[in-house]
Amino acid sequence: MLVRTNIVQFDSIALDCGTTLAPVDVAYETYGELNAAKTNAILVLHAFSGDAHAAGTDPDGGNAGWWDNMIGPGKAFDTNKYFVICSNVLSGCRGTSGPGSIDPATGCPYAMAFPPVTLADMVRLQKMLTEHLGIEKLLSVSGGSMGAMQALQWAVAYPDAIASSIPIAGTARHSAQQIAFNEVGRQAIMADPDWNEGNYYGRRPPARGLSVARMVGHITYMSDASMREKFGRRLRDQNQFEVESYLRYRGSQFVDRFDANSYLYITKAMDYFDLTHGRHSLSAAFENVRARFLLISFTSDWLYPTYQSLEVVRALRGRNCDVAYCELPSSYGHDAFLVNVTEQSELVRGFLASTFRERA
């Protein structure tokens, strides 16, 4: 299945910070066919460093999508039945407007002049995209990690526009530890002289800082057990452990596909996201929610631990929402939602089928 990323441009988007961004591009892909009643559309939401290429093979690089094991004919998000959409988030660097985009006012990249963006802004832009595609109500929104946080934001911001939400390995707000890990990544980038206050476009990017940031990220995405299994204390050569060369490789590889300023903007958006903000409880945030929910977390995920999903489940139950929850056994840590998909697939498949039957 060869898939090309499309780009649509909107005149403008109003942001939470009070600024209007104009124009704004959105990169997206679709898989499967929208039915005549337009009731079979599912929006899939990527994690921090993901992009619109969620499934199939991209015709240029030949890369499989980041959730290709979940999306396709006969898979959990069955493209024989459903029309699946995935877009790159606002402030990203994979086709959607972000700090690397040209500011029409100056003719140069925005860099740090790009306005601060929230997860609610990202979701607002996704809503514009789905309306552009002629969809009034999505059968489901689903994603892992930051995608899960957006799936919750969708339910809160657009209660009538989704029939269901599947947040996987996510949270309603970052803990101090999650903020701390993100801050280390940001500091690593900004400590690199090549970052140059964000003005590195057309020059050498802050590759060393971004690489270190990615290394920290990778540790938090794996579990103690999965690192032991994958690397143990094996040496690559006399002077380095396999885990060291793996992290360095993944760090340097990341530099080729990700923009350091987008790293700063997106992690900040994640850290500031807090569904309890301005409300007296998380349950209050879900006051008008109408979607049904399937939440999933993984036993060995210490970055987005189970207690964060359970907090959401309790708050939804407190509003008498239809909510299913499973903690799946996995040794893959936070990465489990990307790699450990057998049981996850069955859960999602069944949940989507019943939602389609009852609510579409």
Next chain:
Amino acid sequence: MLVRTNIVQFDSIALDCGTTLAPVDVAYETYGELNAAKTNAILVLHAFSGDAHAAGTDPDGGNAGWWDNMIGPGKAFDTNKYFVICSNVLSGCRGTSGPGSIDPATGCPYAMAFPPVTLADMVRLQKMLTEHLGIEKLLSVSGGSMGAMQALQWAVAYPDAIASSIPIAGTARHSAQQIAFNEVGRQAIMADPDWNEGNYYGRRPPARGLSVARMVGHITYMSDASMREKFGRRLRDQNQFEVESYLRYRGSQFVDRFDANSYLYITKAMDYFDLTHGRHSLSAAFENVRARFLLISFTSDWLYPTYQSLEVVRALRGRNCDVAYCELPSSYGHDAFLVNVTEQSELVRGFLASTFRERA
């Protein structure tokens, strides 16, 4: 109790790498009085970023020692009864020879020409120090984290020279995850252009890289719960969370008291330490051990988790060693051995008293 750090110089030390380092300085402090029979001496071993100043107040900066709540009159390491010694480790930067020391062959700092050092080398130098102080057999060796690893190495390398060992929150070998976190710190330092292949003495040190490395470290020393308790999602100002400014402060503060090259050397020594190396099991490493043991770990310590202490306990038991073990409840994470000392004190106090009674 005002305490000054002493420095003793030895002609040379033979290192595991085959090199001889000559001369070699050791910075150390002592607390309490050595008895006439020289049977009441305890060597306390500092963690990665610690130094010889374990207790009392230093007359210059007025700083309390890093284990001042454990060492002193009436405390766990009771200086009314015991003679307590603490020295800075080999390759450190707090008085003992390390990469910042002058290489007599060149008249310049060794920098990266300092020979690679192992934990066994560090312990060998500590043995030289205790002999210099006239002590043939220590009542105990004790430390947390890297100090615990040295306390194990002492028992293996010098079975007749210690009566007991108290390794706290330690391990017999680093896991892939522990190596990975150390490697991130090293890469952060080496990514800083000011590191300059280690040749920054007399110039600007790699402060930004070292600061990022320290920030990562601090996250791993705390627990998810202790970070939530201490910082939560509280904002310091509109643009930063308290946890962010805390980490940045601790990072920048570290730069003033620690040498980046020592960071590289000491973390490498920790990562390469492996008591099973060249043996068919951990139990085999303890074949000649005669000391009695008290091991302690902490429930919320995810950097040196309980299973690592239990692995040591099993291996010692496999040699029919006298070993006591306690997992103490604490929310402080790896830092618990430094801050959460009420129950730890009682355990250590009783263990030392019975050891002194039975073995001194």
